[in-house]
Amino acid sequence: MKAMLYAGCGRADITPEIGGHLYGYSDDEYSVGIHDRLDAKALALSDGVNPPILLISLSVCEIGTPFVPEIRIPVAEACGTSPERVILSCIHTHSAPNVAGLGNLWGSRDKPYFDGIFVPAIVSAAKQAVSNLQPAEFAAVKGETEIGVNRRERKLDGKVKLGQNPWGPQDKDMIMLRLRNSETKQGIFQMVYYGCHGTAAGHALLLSRDWMGMMLDALEADSGIMTGYWSGSIGDVGPRLSNGKTTGDVQQLEELGAFAAKEGLRIAKQFEAAPYETALPILRRADICFSVPPMPPREEVEAFLRAHPEGETYTKSVMLKVLFMRKCKARYDAGEEMPKQRVIDASVLTLGEIAFCFTPFELFSETTLMLRKFSPYRLTMGVSVTNGFDKYLPSQTEIVRGGYEVNNFRYALVPLPENADFILLNQFLDVLAQMHGDTTE
Numbered sequence: 001m002k003a004m005l006y007a008g009c010g011r012a013d014i015t016p017e018i019g020g021h022l023y024g025y026s027d028d029e030y031s032v033g034i035h036d037r038l039d040a041k042a043l044a045l046s047d048g049v050n051p052p053i054l055l056i057s058l059s060v061c062e063i064g065t066p067f068v069p070e071i072r073i074p075v076a077e078a079c080g081t082s083p084e085r086v087i088l089s090c091i092h093t094h095s096a097p098n099v100a101g102l103g104n105l106w107g108s109r110d111k112p113y114f115d116g117i118f119v120p121a122i123v124s125a126a127k128q129a130v131s132n133l134q135p136a137e138f139a140a141v142k143g144e145t146e147i148g149v150n151r152r153e154r155k156l157d158g159k160v161k162l163g164q165n166p167w168g169p170q171d172k173d174m175i176m177l178r179l180r181n182s183e184t185k186q187g188i189f190q191m192v193y194y195g196c197h198g199t200a201a202g203h204a205l206l207l208s209r210d211w212m213g214m215m216l217d218a219l220e221a222d223s224g225i226m227t228g229y230w231s232g233s234i235g236d237v238g239p240r241l242s243n244g245k246t247t248g249d250v251q252q253l254e255e256l257g258a259f260a261a262k263e264g265l266r267i268a269k270q271f272e273a274a275p276y277e278t279a280l281p282i283l284r285r286a287d288i289c290f291s292v293p294p295m296p297p298r299e300e301v302e303a304f305l306r307a308h309p310e311g312e313t314y315t316k317s318v319m320l321k322v323l324f325m326r327k328c329k330a331r332y333d334a335g336e337e338m339p340k341q342r343v344i345d346a347s348v349l350t351l352g353e354i355a356f357c358f359t360p361f362e363l364f365s366e367t368t369l370m371l372r373k374f375s376p377y378r379l380t381m382g383v384s385v386t387n388g389f390d391k392y393l394p395s396q397t398e399i400v401r402g403g404y405e406v407n408n409f410r411y412a413l414v415p416l417p418e419n420a421d422f423i424l425l426n427q428f429l430d431v432l433a434q435m436h437g438d439t440t441e
Helices: 069-079 111-131 210-223 250-272 298-307 316-334 365-374 404-410 420-435
Strands: 006-013 039-046 053-058 086-090 134-144 148-150 152-154 160-162 173-181 187-194 227-231 237-239 281-285 288-291 341-344 347-351 354-358 379-383
Touching (some): 006 111, 039 111, 039 187, 053 069, 069 111, 086 227, 210 227, 365 420
Parallel strands (some): 354 379
Antiparallel strands (some): 134 173, 152 160
């Protein structure tokens, strides 16, 4: 192939058998039926010279970071590329199997499903995408929508709970990228980017792609083009449900899904007049390096654990701190220190003046909005829950308010510094500045 843009797509069903463990709320919820089937959608991009890049959208909540190589390596081997060029992104539905394996609070990974259905299906979708590579061109459109709402609800006592906070930060932009054959003008694939949790179905115990599924189906039916979803600022944004909460039921799912479908179709209509271009894809590693804060003093750790003995029942937020303090005590007892730094797997993909910054975090809205504002690219997207899962990355303005997401951040077994948002932001901006104007890998 000569040096030019090529694209291809593939799809595979990843729906498990009914009765499996559902992931996203607790470790004791099991599916009783199927609302809509789950899938893996793969987009292959090539410049005709370098090995293909695979962008894979998966209808699950998140993938545990230790398990990512178990997917990237077989996909890379099957598709003639390297694992670093396989980008696994999750749509973040909370009505899907457990492939995260976070243990105590959310349950273990469903390994029979992971090995028997999940990985083989992803490999199949990726192989289809590479085998379907064809000369391509792309266009991008965007529009504001209020499918989601800031979910860090403020209470009169100053506390934050999961709910709806209409005046809180939110990235309202839905961005779509459409690729078509540059010769026949037939559609190849559509990417949809937006930031909002997939929790509209709540504890319905039905397998589902949540509200995103109804929107994606509507876009595919209207355009005839396979359409995948990539999650933006989901850390502090939940579905804007009519019950005033951040979780609902099947009725809430279908209500919001119908609204999202109309909004998606409205925004996609702009493709009728959008200009297409043929810039080459460029992928760079952008690993983010964080210093690790020291452990709390031993006396503080031991005092906390005496006040929170084993065998008691704690809320999830408190249990996060309990587990963190237990790990600190184990380190003290073993004479170990906290690691000095953590390096997070991140990458940047550019297509002309469009940039995707992929991270394993659940990004907060302020970080993505600032990334877009200061990026040298026309459109920049901070993509969450990609190539692993590293919990929430709250902005510093939200850390001071506390709450569930902040506790997840503070009490990670190897925590990050409280200015982690600006560290990530500035390191990404450095990579984007280096890449801007560069037309070769």
